[in-house]
């Protein structure tokens with residue numbers, strides 16, 4: 724299955740190639756950091772669902788490829804050791820969350836995935852089957868199967884993928900990091916603490 728990746732204005736594009744929907748984890752993360760990122764981009768209305776959740780597809784970096792507009796990818800973090808969060812400078816579309824160059828993990832944010840590029844039956848799987856996580860930060864009436872934190876089963880699955888990724892180098896090819904130096908392809912900007920406090924004050 725091949726899904727097109729595309730920012731809102733179309734200047735940044737890529738491809739996600741997976742065997743099936745189960746070739747990753749479809750989650751909706753309601754944590755305050757993901758909410759903060761959406762507000763930082765000024766795109767909370769487009770990104771967050773009614774519970775303040777960000778729909779994300781977690782997979783490995785070798786399955787995604789940026790095919791144009793690499794120079795428009797920006798990287799921020801909420802703290803020096805926090806997740807490296809990517810977005811496009813052209814239209815502030817969120818791209819995904821990563822950890823580091825050799826950590827075989829990327830959480831692609833649905834806004835960057837062009838779901839019109841696949842069949843409707845496939846599209847419905849992404850839209851209808853999600854693990855609702857971090858409900859402690861959620862707003863309104865949460866879906867019945869929401870986990871208050873990040874579920875242990877998923878954490879173990881991700882750890883297994885990352886370990887497998889270390890052995891089989893599924894973190895490369897990598898569109899977002901220079902594998903030799905370990906640096907993000909765009910300089911990392913740490914959002915100042917006072918700016919984060921101001922943003923979080925708006926929604927929590």
Ligand SMILES: [Zn+2]
Pocket residue numbers: 730731732733734735811812813814815816
């Ligand atoms: Zn754009």
Ligand SMILES: [Zn+2]
Pocket residue numbers: 752753754755756757758857
């Ligand atoms: Zn989150």
